Amino acid sequence: MTIVRLASTVASSFSLPIEQTKEGRQKPDGLVFDASVLQHRPDIPKQFIWPYGERPSPDVPELPVPLIDIGGFLSGDPLASMEASRLIGQACREVGFFLVVNHGIDEGLISDAHRYMDSFFGLPLVEKQRAQRKVGEHCGYASSFTGRFSSKLPWKETLSFQYSPETSSSSSNNIVEDYFTNTMGQDFRHSGRVYQDYCEAMSRLSLVIMELLGMSLGLDRERFRGFFEDNESIMRLNYYPPCQRPDQTLGTGPHCDPTSLTILHQDHVGGLQVFVDNEWRSVTPNFSAFVVNIGDTFMALSNGIYKSCLHRAVVNSVRPRKSLAFFLCPKYDKVVSAPSELVDVHGRPRIYPDFTWTTFLEFTQKHYRADMNTLRAFTNWLRQNKPSELLPE
Numbered sequence: 146m147t148i149v150r151l152a153s154t155v156a157s158s159f160s161l162p163i164e165q166t167k168e169g170r171q172k173p174d175g176l177v178f179d180a181s182v183l184q185h186r187p188d189i190p191k192q193f194i195w196p197y198g199e200r201p202s203p204d205v206p207e208l209p210v211p212l213i214d215i216g217g218f219l220s221g222d223p224l225a226s227m228e229a230s231r232l233i234g235q236a237c238r239e240v241g242f243f244l245v246v247n248h249g250i251d252e253g254l255i256s257d258a259h260r261y262m263d264s265f266f267g268l269p270l271v272e273k274q275r276a277q278r279k280v281g282e283h284c285g286y287a288s289s290f291t292g293r294f295s296s297k298l299p300w301k302e303t304l305s306f307q308y309s310p311e312t313s314s315s316s317s318n319n320i321v322e323d324y325f326t327n328t329m330g331q332d333f334r335h336s337g338r339v340y341q342d343y344c345e346a347m348s349r350l351s352l353v354i355m356e357l358l359g360m361s362l363g364l365d366r367e368r369f370r371g372f373f374e375d376n377e378s379i380m381r382l383n384y385y386p387p388c389q390r391p392d393q394t395l396g397t398g399p400h401c402d403p404t405s406l407t408i409l410h411q412d413h414v415g416g417l418q419v420f421v422d423n424e425w426r427s428v429t430p431n432f433s434a435f436v437v438n439i440g441d442t443f444m445a446l447s448n449g450i451y452k453s454c455l456h457r458a459v460v461n462s463v464r465p466r467k468s469l470a471f472f473l474c475p476k477y478d479k480v481v482s483a484p485s486e487l488v489d490v491h492g493r494p495r496i497y498p499d500f501t502w503t504t505f506l507e508f509t510q511k512h513y514r515a516d517m518n519t520l521r522a523f524t525n526w527l528r529q530n531k532p533s534e535l536l537p538e
């Protein structure tokens with residue numbers, strides 16, 4: 146048995162809601178992902194070994210991801226805005242992934258956000274565990290998800306935290322900065338500030354993209370912007386340590402994001418792959434661009450017109466890889482329901498039942514491990530369970 150390190154206080158406090166409900170498995174042994182040890186091991190623990198059919202292939206062709214220049218839209222140029230929304234519409238109907246350039250976000254802020262990831266993930270495991278993610282919660286430090294799943298573990302460590310912007314009805318907030326100091330101590334005030342600023346920039350950018358998405362669907366540009374203005378989003382720092390058997394494992398398994406819109410920034414290493422036309426394709430790193438993709442919640446909001454696309458991340462044996470993922474999510478109790486303008490056009494009925502992000506998030510944390518079928522499984526689950534406040538009889 147390959148137990149790398151037993152940390153009884155942490156491991157024994159885990160329960161396995163997802164594995165128990167979905168696959169009926171038992172609690173796994175006390176495997177704890179200590180990257181400083183595991184990254185050098187020529188044999189990897191069996192829980193990280195993925196089945197043959199799901200392992201990464203060595204030569205993956207590059208995906209030509211559409212490059213959307215939003216500089217003209219930001220400066221109010223009507224022709225450039227129409228062109229940007231047309232290209233976004235095309236990308237979202239076809240694949241659901243695109244790159245955004247000329248976004249106006251300070252490169253220094255992006256570099257700092259990457260740099261402070263090195264500081265956090267470079268800490269000894271016990272220190273990172275001060276921010277340990279608890280069972281059933283989606284925020285905090287997670288290493289390989291040993292507490293939630295017993296097989297096909299992802300080769301990564303993550304730190305996730307909540308972000309919601311200051312709105313006219315909320316008092317000024319330092320939600321991210323406070324999270325860092327409350328969980329990690331005063332020494333983390335500066336990194337907390339960097340991620341607070343980064344989240345604010347991401348939230349603003351996501352609202353701009355929401356305007357373009359609305360326009361591209363023939364709606365008022367304020368429609369989706371207004372819906373997400375009071376977003377309750379998730380920021381996630383993904384750190385993928387080197388792995389001596391990158392051919393046997395995955396950094397993040399195949400999934401569609403259950404969230405609404407993801408704005409990802411990957412470092413120079415590379416590892417993001419998207420499943421298009423029945424094959425995996427890699428997305429080449431571009432430091433001056435953000436990779437944007439539609440998530441399941443926006444797919445439902447667009448009545449299935451825009452696609453949430455399957456993707457994953459692979460690891461390598463030499464260099465750690467970092468990515469910053471901002472997951473735009475609606476305010477928890479807002480009802481996600483496609484606007485009537487997108488229903489019954491071109492013979493397309495309303496495809497998804499109404500739901501709230503609270504219910505969908507809970508589904509992914511307690512009942513279902515996000516994969517390529519999350520939205521369909523959630524829809525079926527909703528129809529069977531019928532939360533009375535959400536579904537008509």
Ligand SMILES: C=C1C[C@]23C[C@@]1(O)CC[C@H]2[C@]1(C)CCC[C@@](C)(C(=O)O)[C@H]1[C@@H]3C(=O)O
Binds near residue numbers: 290397398402403506
């Ligand atoms: C709501 C969420 C669940 C996951 C994080 C996220 O904020 C968005 C995507 C989800 C995830 C990344 C999809 C792949 C599987 C997963 C377990 C992971 O590898 O991290 C997912 C996240 C989760 O914590 O359930």
Ligand SMILES: O=C(O)CCC(=O)C(=O)O
Binds near residue numbers: 381402409411
């Ligand atoms: O690290 C990456 O490139 C992708 C990560 C991802 O898909 C996710 O966190 O949802």
Ligand SMILES: [Fe+2]
Binds near residue numbers: 400401402407456
């Ligand atoms: Fe993802």
